Structure formats: C-alpha cells, structure tokens
Amino acid sequence: MIGSIVKVTVDRPMGSFHPEHKDLYYPINYGFVEGIFAPDGEEQDAYVLGVKKPVKDFTGKVIAIIHRGDDIEEKWVVAPENAVFSTEEIMTQVQFQEQYFRSEIRMGNPAE
Secondary structure (H helix, E strand, O other): OOOOEEEEEEEEOOOOEOOOOOOOEOOOEEEEEEEEEOOOOOEEEEEEOOOOOOOOEEEEEEEEEEEEOOOOOEEEEEEOOOOOOOHHHHHHHHHHHHOOOOEEEEEOOOOO
C-alpha cells in the first residue's frame, strides 16, 4: 500500500476535537479512505501530513503505515506526492493520538 495514491475523506479536520474524547485535539487532518476496510471493520483511518489548513478531503500518497502492537488497527500516513518526512517527523506529528498505543512506523524506504 505504501506508494499508492489515495483519497482521504477528512472527518476530523485540523483544529477539531474527537467527537467522543473531548480532550483529544487534532493538530493535523485525520480521516478515512473510503471503500478500503481495516481489520476493525471500519474504513481505513489515515493521518494527513503536509497540509497546513483544515480540509474536507485530500488526495495524496501513502508514505507510511503506523502499526499498533496493542491494537487491531493500523493507520496510514498520507502526504502530498513530493513531500518527504522522516519517521521522527511523522511520529512527532501523530504523537497526539499514538501516545496511547505501542506504535511503530513502517516506511517503504528502509533508509528512513
């Protein structure tokens, strides 16, 4: 899946709060890839990096997959096609949510 171009429907735009966990603030856009289902039976969740404003949807490249060792879900990381992020930069941006899980970032380029 890494390297694929996908469209993310953003249901939690940058600057919003989680609908159930009111103290969970989204500093980046977050949503799902319509029509692709994750192991939890819901559509595949995705973080959107490299976009500096709230958006309703975003088409970009899957640059990484965040594997959660203590959860059934994986999260995709989607960014503009030419954007480059290190694993450290990705973790810094998704830490607001991934801090609650044992997460590992998997990227297509082993040099990252």
